[in-house]
Amino acid sequence: MDSSGWFMWALLSAVFAAMTAIFAKLGLEGVDSDFATLVRTAVILIMLAAIVLVLGKWRNPLQLGGRTWFFLVLSALATGASWLCYFRALQLGEASKVAPVDKLSLLLVAVFAFVFLGERPGAWSWFGIALVGAGVFILGLKR
Known part of the structure; x- marks a missing residue:
């Protein structure tokens, strides 16, 4: 086992991703998947802002380099597209099939x-x- 702890964080990510699929499937009943993704994203933004502030990790985003901004924006766009597609797939299909294909x-x-x-x-x-x-x-x- 790697002493850097990455494996533990990766396992926790898998657990939370599994919970995401189940909770999302339950929460999508009678709601448009794109709107549900917006609500989910707003909650994530608030949660992460609180974590960054409480842990004292805030820094001036204008001090980030251009390359960092470029790739973080591309990552955010890819994440948003992934979430939109994932929620649409969950709305149309079974979580036990959608999540593994994802x-x-x-x-x-x-x-x-x-x-x-x-x-x-x-x-x-x-x-x-x-x-x-x-x-x-x-x-x-x-x-």
């Missing part, structure tokens, strides 16, 4: 990290990533 992002992150960041997962990692891709394919088959 995790195809694992395979895509590995490929993008290989191409754009020069990361080189080992053979065992690629095998696991391929299994995730195969699982998504199986889940997507019509039954």
